[in-house]
Amino acid sequence: MIIYVNAKAGHDGNGTKQMPFKRINEAARIAQPGDEVVVAPGVYREYVDPVHAGTEDARITYRSAELLGAVITGAELLTGWEAYEGTV
Numbered sequence: 001m002i003i004y005v006n007a008k009a010g011h012d013g014n015g016t017k018q019m020p021f022k023r024i025n026e027a028a029r030i031a032q033p034g035d036e037v038v039v040a041p042g043v044y045r046e047y048v049d050p051v052h053a054g055t056e057d058a059r060i061t062y063r064s065a066e067l068l069g070a071v072i073t074g075a076e077l078l079t080g081w082e083a084y085e086g087t088v
Contacts (some may be wrong), residue, residue, distance in 0.1 A: 001035045003027040007042035024048045024062070024072065034058035041069030048072065 004020035005027050006013075013021045020040065021027050027037045028050040039062065054060040064070035 001032070003031060003035060003037045004040070005037060005044075006040035007044055008040070031060045033060060035060050037062045038065050039063065039070040041066050043071045043073065045073055045075065045077065047074055 002017075003015040004013075004017050005015075005022070005024050006020040007022065009020045009022045011022055013019045013026070015021050015027055015030065023046055024037065024039055024044050025046055025048050028048050031037055031050060032052055033054045037060070041064065048062075050060065052060070
């Protein structure tokens with residue numbers, strides 16, 4: 001099965017191409033051996049914790065829909081900074 005993820009999707013996605021999940025971890029919860037998770041370009045600020053493991057003969061694969069398009073990071077986006085002095 002192919003499971004789709006798109007950071008711009010709504011929160012009510014089901015993993016289909018028409019209604020992708022918003023977070024990679026949502027796909028990781030349902031992915032089974034042999035499944036493929038296709039991730040749309042974007043920045044995904046999350047910890048991905050797969051529930052099921054693949055097997056040697058049926059791996060669970062995660063890939064970006066576009067080469068180097070999806071970025072997974074645990075870093076939080078910080079906003080609201082004000083310059084103090086110079087480059088600080």
